[in-house]
Amino acid sequence: MAKALNDGLRAAMERDPRVLIMGEDVGRLGGVFRITDGLQKDFGEQRVLDTPLSESGIIGAAIGLAVRGFRPVCEIQFDGFVFPGFDQIVSQLAKLRYRTQGTVPVPVVVRIPFGGGIGAVEHHSESPESLFAHVAGLKVVACATPGDAHWMIQQAIAGDDPVIFFEPKRRYWEKGTVDPDLSAAPPLHSARVVRPGSTLTVATYGPMVKTCLEAATAAAEDGQDLEVIDLRTLSPLDLGPVVESVRRTGRLVVVSEAPSESSITSEVAARIQQECFFSLEAPVLRVTGFDTPYPPSRLEDDYLPDLDRVLDAVDRSLAW
């Protein structure tokens, strides 16, 4: 996935000379996850900026550059470090277009490696996507596979809306195929069925897509045919495929690493019960991280939803 993102960024920079990359350690080092590896060498220091260590500055300056006509792609080093920049994201990035009635677009992409599972210290494993999805004016997406990562980052950069782009850091090293044809890629703001099935619908995104697919494989051995949907876009949500699926299966489990309260999973649950009330055979169940701060990493296997917790929810739904 890291390579797919790197190639995607490179293609976007080649396509449009106004595209800039900016962030901490993204230049000479190539980013702490090496997502921007080699880009500064090839595009120079004015297009790949090793910035001061200042997240509010990264977002705030990117906004100014966008007003000037550039298309900045910011890297926030880790999920838990985005909050110094949260003010600029919420107060300026999200609202400038609306404030100016479309006359000052701010096409800024903020890339954030998110989620746990890498045994890191505090602030390096969080899933803050709901905080951004709640903010009008922002678009929020999460990629799950190398193929999606490659095209979604290019689609995000090409659009005129600010996009918070979540990358599942523990999947950076996953292998996968990248379709060389952009026209074959689905639109950025669309969900996708990644495993068709008929028994029960599982909706998820980001790092949990792989987990849920593994759960579906395990469930198949028990004769349960799970349909897995990768939401891909978290704001706006594209619930069409989920609605269509739940009307067939009558059961939905929503899975995310983030805490459950006021979250993407609660939004999906609320809207699906509204849209599919007469199709549901069981309440919408959720499998999430707990409503605690992210724990010390020796406990993260307990905190993070895994194959067994997903299957447990599947069993509870089917037993209803």
Added chain:
Amino acid sequence: MEEPQAWVPGDPRSRPSRDQVVAGLKGTDEGGVELVQLLTPEGERVHHEHFDRYIADVTLDDLTSLYRDLVLVRRADREGNSLQRHGELGIWVPLLGQEAAQVGSGRALRPSDMCFPSYREHGVAWTRGVDPTELLGIFRGTDHGGWDFAARRFHPYTIVIGNQCLNAAGYAMGQRFESKVGDRETGEATICYFGDGATSQGDVHEGFVWAAAYDAPLVFFCQNNQWAISVPLERQTRVPLYQRARGYGFPGVRVDGNDVLACLAVTRWALDECRTGNGPVLIEAYTYRMDSHTTSDDATRYRLADEVELWKLKDPIERVRVHLARRHGVDQGFFDAVDAEANELGERLRAFCRSMPQPGPERMFSEVYAQASPLVEQQREEYLAYHASFADEGGRP
């Protein structure tokens, strides 16, 4: 002060003197020994070895034009206050007392320069060709800013304190990346306005860091009006604010913010520095907020009337009037004509404000995104249908 301060590591002059610290702490009506002033409160032109050259081209016509700007800007501001008192505006943010800082610095800009205001910069807006009627929507609640941001090169008002300093730094970085810096004649620069209270915000400090790190052609223009709502300057800083620039490695100057000539000269110098690649620069315009923070504020709760009376003696407009009359023999007819024009402006603003249409509910949903969100579209359709369902009853309750 002979020259704008150069940053010399190890030089004892790089540290604030005891007197400077005390002056900063006291923060009274005296700007201190390093205050750049070209026109005294009594209307006397005083000479300055370094900054005189930046207004050497200012003719009598320019002076009368500056006077006219000051008077009209004050009239527009007072009209805003009145309109709020009459219930036509939800709130007004007065600039009374800060006319010279805004007009002087604004008139130093070229059309190709960019400007990032805070929310009190009605006088700068005037110099950018933004009509005062275009400011009213924000305070009446009909829009969030109604001027042509790109054509005026005057960014929307920024209400969250200090945010704009980073946005301005980014914009100025862009000017540098586009090679618009380096030539005194063709170079571009950016100016960013903020207040003394904002200097305690992280974004202002980060703006200083970023502008310095990228040699951005950015003039930080701090209007030190002594009060952040009810909190005096001494709660924000130990040293005079202009001296903060030293710590970031660029020059800082304190100018008499009630002296339109000094503000014009110092800002021209600072913009010149930026255009030629020597940015950024910090200007502290030492001035005073003569009115309350906003029409919702009551300044009598936290400051003495004596202080306001003292500052009235340093009025930014009166000194220009006296100077024009005494030194240039400008007659009463001119001043009367400007006053008449100001009254016309006031009437025009009043009439415009009262006729501003109520925005329709569809406005609420417009331009949230470039690529429409299905959720917002659905909410728009449902709400407009709901709204329309009251048509028979004469409108939504």
